Amino acid sequence: MQQGSGTTKFVRADGPDKVTGSGRYAADMVLPGMLFAAFRYAEVSHARIVELDVEAARSMPGVLAVLTDDDVPDVRYGAGVADRTLFARGVVRFEGEVVAAVAATTPEAARSAADAIVFEYEELPAIVDVEQAIEPVSPLVHAGWEDYEASTERGHNVASYSSITLGDTDTALAAAHTVVTSRYVADASHAVPIEPRAVLAQWEGDKVTIWSSTQVPFDAQAGVCETLEMPANRVRVVVPHLGGGFGGKCGFHFEAHVAALARAARRPVKLVFTRREEFTAPDRRREGMVIELTSGLDADGRIVARTGEVLIDCGAYIADGAFFPQVASMHIAGPYSIPNVSIEASLVYTNHQPSGSVRAPTAPQGCWAVESHTDELAETVGLDPVEFRRLNAVREGATGPSGQVYGPIGLLDCIDAAVASASYGTDLAADEAVGVAVGWWPTFAVPSGAYVKINGDGSGQIITGAQECGTGSVMTLCQLAAEEVGLNPEDFQLVYQDTAAGPWDMGATGSQTLVNNGRAVVAASQQIADALKKLAADQLEASPDDIELLEGQARVVGTPAASIAIGELAAIAAGGELLLGHGSGPPPVAPEISATCVGDQGMAAWVAPQFSCHAIRVKVDRDTGVVRVLSVAAAHDSGTIINPMGAQGQVHGGVLMGIGQALSEGTVYDDRGNQMNPGLLEYKLQTIADAPPISIDFVGVAAPDGGPRGSKGIAEAPNVATAAAIANGIAKVVGARLTQLPMKPERVWEASSGAAEAGGR
Amino acid sequence: MQFVIAETLEHALELMASGSRPIAGGTDLVVGARQGKEPLPDALVAIDRLGVLASIDGGTGEDGEIVIGACVSHATIAGHGDIIDLVPGLADGSSLVGSPATRHVGTIGGNIMNASPAMDTGAPLLAAGAAVEVASTRGSRLLAVADLWLGPGQTSVDSDELCVAVHIPRPGPRTSSAYVRLEYRRTMEIAVVGAGAQVSLSDDGSVASASVALTAVAPVIIAVQGLSEVVGLQPGEAARTVARLASEQSRPISDLRASDRYRRHTVGVMASRAVLAACRRAAGEEIAVPVNRSEGIGAGYPGDAVANTTADGVEL
Structure with missing residues (x-):
C-alpha cells in the first residue's frame, strides 16, 4: 500500500505551543479595559415576545451596554434563505436564540444584568417532529417565510428541497427480482469541541478587530459586514489557536453581537461560552x-x-x-x-x-x-x-x-x-x-489564495487565508512550498488565521484546505521558483530551464558542481527584485452528470x-x-x-x-x-x-x-x-x-x- | 466566602460547629455548585491536609478491623495491597470512580457523605457491613452505612459532624467480594446501575453466606433482602437467584441514562456477575481490580486486566 509521497516527518509548528500550554486561545486573551459579555436566551423553543425591557439591566452597576434587535441594523441574513436576525425579532424559535446581549465590567455583573432583563412571552406550539412539520396542517416555524429572500426550493416548513432523478424507477422496481424497503431514524448529535467558543472585539475608529474561535474567519467576517453594514476592509477577524471545531465552529455566529457590544460600550468586549451554551446556542448541530x-x-x-x-x-x-x-x-x-x-x-x-x-x-x-x-x-x-x-x-x-x-x-x-x-x-x-x-x-473545489515570500536570509514565509481547527492541515502547506522552491518544510513559517493578512479562503471546512489552499501555495511558490531559477541562471551562466532547486541549492541539471545556495540567491534578491509570489489557481471544474436535480445545490x-x-x-x-x-x-x-x-x-x-x-x-x-x-x-x-x-x-x-x-x-x-x-x-x-x-x-x-x-x- | 485550612482535627470540628462545611477533594462540591445544584457554602474548612484522616489500617488491630481515613483518595484505595487482599470489592469500586484526576483528589469520605445513589464505593461498603465514624465537638460515634443514607444527597449525620473514617469488619476465611457496574464508556463514567457482593464459601464450594448491595436502582444504595435463600447453593445457581431478587427489589427511575425497565433488568445482570466474581475470589482465584476491566464488563476490553491504560498500553 502506498503511504503517500511525503517522506519527511516534521513537527507541527503549533505542536510545542499546545503541548506545553504556552499557546493562547481566544478565551485567554485580555485587553486593557476589557468588558465581559453575557447573552439573554429565549429558553423556550417557540414563543411570541410580549415584552422585552432592558432599562433595569442598563442601570445596573458595571453595565456599559445592553443590546436587542432595536439596537442593530435591520438586516435579515442567511445562506440560501434570509431567515435570521442577530437578535430575536418578535418571535423566538429555539431555546438558544439570543434575545439580548450585555457588556459589563465583570462576567458576574454581565450575567446578573442579562438575568434582570424583563422578557415576557406567550408560548406557541413547539414544532419538533419533521414528519408532522411538513403536513399542511402543521403550524409554521416561520409564519412569514414566503416573504424571505431565498434561492432554495421551498415549501411548508421546508427550508430547502432537492431531488436526484436518474432513469425510471417505477418501471425498474416493477421488473425487479427482489424489492426491499427500510426505514431508519438518526437522532441529532453535536460536534463538541473541547474549547467552548470565545469572541473578543476591539474597535479603533471605524475599524474593528475580532478575535474569534472560528473555523471560518472569512465567513465570520462576511457575517459581520452584512449584519453591521460594514465594508470587508474595516472588519478584521483573527483566530488564535483553535481548541477543536469538528464543524461546530463553522459559520458566522456571535462575532457581530460582540462587535456591536464593543462599539456601544466603547471598550473591548469578550464573550466566553459555558459548555451548556456551546451545546444550545450556536447554529450548529448534527441534524436528526x-x-x-x-x-x-x-x-x-x-x-x-x-x-x-x-x-x-x-x-x-x-x-x-x-x-x-x-x-x-x-x-x-x-x-x-x-x-x-x-x-x-x-x-x-x-x-x-x-x-x-x-x-x-x-x-x-x-x-x-x-x-x-x-x-x-x-x-x-x-x-x-x-x-x-x-x-x-x-x-x-x-x-x-x-x-x-x-x-x-x-x-x-x-x-x-x-x-x-x-x-x-x-x-x-x-x-x-x-x-x-x-x-x-x-x-x-472552491477559490483560495496565498502569498509566499523568501526573506533576504533565505527563510520562507507563507501568508495564507487558510484556517486550521486542530487538524494540522495548514502545516502541510510548508511541505508543498518547500518542494517547489527546494527548501525544507522547517525553513517556512506560516502566517494564517487572519483575514487582514491572507487572501480569501473558505476556512477549515469541507476538507478543503490542502486541495484548494495547497493549489494556491503551489502556484505562489512556482512564481518564486521561477525567480530563483532566473537568479541562479545569471550566477551560473546557464539557462533558467536547466536549473533545478533541491536541498537548499540551485543546480545546473547534469552538472552538480555548478550550484549556488538558495540563501545566497535570496540575499541577491534582497538587494533588487524581491522574492514574492502570490497564487490562487483555477479550482477544478465540476464533472457532468446526467441525473435531473430539482433544487440543485451543486452537490x-x-x-x-x-x-x-x-x-x-x-x-x-x-x-x-x-x-x-x-x-x-x-x-x-x-x-x-x-x-x-x-x-x-x-x-x-x-x-x-x-x-x-x-x-x-x-x-x-x-x-x-x-x-x-x-x-x-x-x-x-x-x-x-x-x-x-x-x-x-x-x-x-x-x-x-x-x-x-x-x-x-x-x-x-x-x-x-x-x-x-x-x-x-x-x-x-x-x-x-x-x-x-x-x-x-x-x-x-x-x-x-x-x-x-x-x-x- | 470564608476558606480556612484546618490545622488539626479539633480545629476542623470547631469550625464545623460554627457552620463551616468540610472540603477535601472538592470533586462533588465544586462540580455541584457549577452545575447549579447547590451554591458553594459561605464557609469552608479544608480537611485535606489532616494526616490523621489520610491513613489506612489494613487490619493490624486486635479485632482485625480495616480502618480507612476519610481523606484517603480513591486512587490510594484502588492500589492498596491490604484492601485488594481483604475487600477487593471496594478496590473495584474506587478504581472506577470518575477520571484519573477525580480518583487522585476525590476521597472515600466525600463519596460516602455525598450520598449519591450512583456512588461506586457505597455498594461494596454496604455489602461488607461497613460503618462510618463521625466526629464533632460533642464526641464521636459509629454508624452502620446501612443507617447513613436517607435519600439522594441526604444522610442521617448532623451538620456539625465530620466523617473521619470508615470501619470495615475483617472478612473471614474463604470470603471475598467484588463490585461491578454497568457503564457506557471506560472512563469519566458514572454507574448506570451497579452491584457489590461479599460471599463466604463452604468447603464444598457452596455459598455459606452472601450479602449484595445495589447501586442506582433506588434513592439510596440498597441491600438485597432474603439472601438466606442462596445459602447452600453452588455459585452459578446462587448468582441466578441473586439476579432475580435484585431485579425484583430494585425501584429504579427512568432518566437520560436508562429506563426503569432496563435498569431493573441490568441490575440483576450486574448482581449475578458480582456474586460470581466474589465466589471465584473467595475460592482463591485472582481476578484483577477492577472486575469491570479484567472480565470485560461494560465498556472494558476482554482480558484487559490493567486499569486505566488505553488499548495501546498508554497509561492514563
Whole structure:
C-alpha cells in the first residue's frame, strides 16, 4: 500500500505551543479595559415576545451596554434563505436564540444584568417532529417565510428541497427480482469541541478587530459586514489557536453581537461560552434524520433501482444547511452503480436548535442507513455483504447514481484492503462479528489564495487565508512550498488565521484546505521558483530551464558542481527584485452528470470523490446491550497522501468520533424541543480510553481533478462509514437490525431481546 | 466566602460547629455548585491536609478491623495491597470512580457523605457491613452505612459532624467480594446501575453466606433482602437467584441514562456477575481490580486486566 509521497516527518509548528500550554486561545486573551459579555436566551423553543425591557439591566452597576434587535441594523441574513436576525425579532424559535446581549465590567455583573432583563412571552406550539412539520396542517416555524429572500426550493416548513432523478424507477422496481424497503431514524448529535467558543472585539475608529474561535474567519467576517453594514476592509477577524471545531465552529455566529457590544460600550468586549451554551446556542448541530429507502435487485444481486425519501431536521434557521438535502440524497444513493434512482430530501424547519455542518453533514447518518440497508439486500439475495458491495460498487469508467462517470478511483481497493486488514471471514466468538461498510464524500473545489515570500536570509514565509481547527492541515502547506522552491518544510513559517493578512479562503471546512489552499501555495511558490531559477541562471551562466532547486541549492541539471545556495540567491534578491509570489489557481471544474436535480445545490456532481471502506470488529454483551469496538480497519481513497502523519491523525480522530455517533452520542429532547443533555456527563463522548486499535490503509489513487499531486480531502471521510460498519457488526451478533442512531446499549438490548424472543438469534 | 485550612482535627470540628462545611477533594462540591445544584457554602474548612484522616489500617488491630481515613483518595484505595487482599470489592469500586484526576483528589469520605445513589464505593461498603465514624465537638460515634443514607444527597449525620473514617469488619476465611457496574464508556463514567457482593464459601464450594448491595436502582444504595435463600447453593445457581431478587427489589427511575425497565433488568445482570466474581475470589482465584476491566464488563476490553491504560498500553 502506498503511504503517500511525503517522506519527511516534521513537527507541527503549533505542536510545542499546545503541548506545553504556552499557546493562547481566544478565551485567554485580555485587553486593557476589557468588558465581559453575557447573552439573554429565549429558553423556550417557540414563543411570541410580549415584552422585552432592558432599562433595569442598563442601570445596573458595571453595565456599559445592553443590546436587542432595536439596537442593530435591520438586516435579515442567511445562506440560501434570509431567515435570521442577530437578535430575536418578535418571535423566538429555539431555546438558544439570543434575545439580548450585555457588556459589563465583570462576567458576574454581565450575567446578573442579562438575568434582570424583563422578557415576557406567550408560548406557541413547539414544532419538533419533521414528519408532522411538513403536513399542511402543521403550524409554521416561520409564519412569514414566503416573504424571505431565498434561492432554495421551498415549501411548508421546508427550508430547502432537492431531488436526484436518474432513469425510471417505477418501471425498474416493477421488473425487479427482489424489492426491499427500510426505514431508519438518526437522532441529532453535536460536534463538541473541547474549547467552548470565545469572541473578543476591539474597535479603533471605524475599524474593528475580532478575535474569534472560528473555523471560518472569512465567513465570520462576511457575517459581520452584512449584519453591521460594514465594508470587508474595516472588519478584521483573527483566530488564535483553535481548541477543536469538528464543524461546530463553522459559520458566522456571535462575532457581530460582540462587535456591536464593543462599539456601544466603547471598550473591548469578550464573550466566553459555558459548555451548556456551546451545546444550545450556536447554529450548529448534527441534524436528526428520517430516512426511508427502497431498492430493487435483479436475480444476480445487482441493484437496479433505488428510491428514497429523507427528512432532515433543520431546526429553527437554515444556517449553512441549504445543500444538506442534496448531499444526503447522494449518501442514500451510495457509491453504487444504480441505473434508476429517485431520491427526494427536505430540510425541515422545527423549533430545535439550528443544524449546521458538523464533520461530513448528513453523511454518517445517511451512510449508516444505506449501509444497513445494503446488508439487508445482501442477505435477501444470499450474498456475502462484501461480495454484494464488490458487485455493485462504483469503479473507474462506471456511472454513479447521479449519472457521473468516474475516472480513476479506489473504492474496490478500499474494500480489499479493509477486509484483509480485519481478517474478515475468520471464525469469531459468538458474541463478536466484523461489520463492513463503504462510504464516500466529495472534494469541495472552491477559490483560495496565498502569498509566499523568501526573506533576504533565505527563510520562507507563507501568508495564507487558510484556517486550521486542530487538524494540522495548514502545516502541510510548508511541505508543498518547500518542494517547489527546494527548501525544507522547517525553513517556512506560516502566517494564517487572519483575514487582514491572507487572501480569501473558505476556512477549515469541507476538507478543503490542502486541495484548494495547497493549489494556491503551489502556484505562489512556482512564481518564486521561477525567480530563483532566473537568479541562479545569471550566477551560473546557464539557462533558467536547466536549473533545478533541491536541498537548499540551485543546480545546473547534469552538472552538480555548478550550484549556488538558495540563501545566497535570496540575499541577491534582497538587494533588487524581491522574492514574492502570490497564487490562487483555477479550482477544478465540476464533472457532468446526467441525473435531473430539482433544487440543485451543486452537490450531485463530485469533484475528486473520496471513498472509504471500514471493517470493524465488535463484541456485544447481549445481556446489557453494551457494544465494544475491538478493532477498526479503515481503508481510504483520499488520492495521493502528501503528509501521512497528518492524514493518519485525521483517520484516528474521524473513526473515534464515528464510534461516538454510533454508540453513545445523541442529543435528547423533551417534547417542547429543549435539549435534555447539554453537558458532558449525559452527552457521552468517547474517551481516549475507549479508542480501539485502528489500522489504516491509504490506497493512494492519484486524482486527476484533485489538489496538488493528485490529492483529495481527508478530514471528514473517516467518520462517514464508521457507524455503518459498527451497525452491521451488531446486527450480525444480535440477529436484528437497529433502526435508530445512536445504537445505545438499551436500544441494542431491546433489539437483542426482541430477536431472542422471536427465536431469531 | 470564608476558606480556612484546618490545622488539626479539633480545629476542623470547631469550625464545623460554627457552620463551616468540610472540603477535601472538592470533586462533588465544586462540580455541584457549577452545575447549579447547590451554591458553594459561605464557609469552608479544608480537611485535606489532616494526616490523621489520610491513613489506612489494613487490619493490624486486635479485632482485625480495616480502618480507612476519610481523606484517603480513591486512587490510594484502588492500589492498596491490604484492601485488594481483604475487600477487593471496594478496590473495584474506587478504581472506577470518575477520571484519573477525580480518583487522585476525590476521597472515600466525600463519596460516602455525598450520598449519591450512583456512588461506586457505597455498594461494596454496604455489602461488607461497613460503618462510618463521625466526629464533632460533642464526641464521636459509629454508624452502620446501612443507617447513613436517607435519600439522594441526604444522610442521617448532623451538620456539625465530620466523617473521619470508615470501619470495615475483617472478612473471614474463604470470603471475598467484588463490585461491578454497568457503564457506557471506560472512563469519566458514572454507574448506570451497579452491584457489590461479599460471599463466604463452604468447603464444598457452596455459598455459606452472601450479602449484595445495589447501586442506582433506588434513592439510596440498597441491600438485597432474603439472601438466606442462596445459602447452600453452588455459585452459578446462587448468582441466578441473586439476579432475580435484585431485579425484583430494585425501584429504579427512568432518566437520560436508562429506563426503569432496563435498569431493573441490568441490575440483576450486574448482581449475578458480582456474586460470581466474589465466589471465584473467595475460592482463591485472582481476578484483577477492577472486575469491570479484567472480565470485560461494560465498556472494558476482554482480558484487559490493567486499569486505566488505553488499548495501546498508554497509561492514563
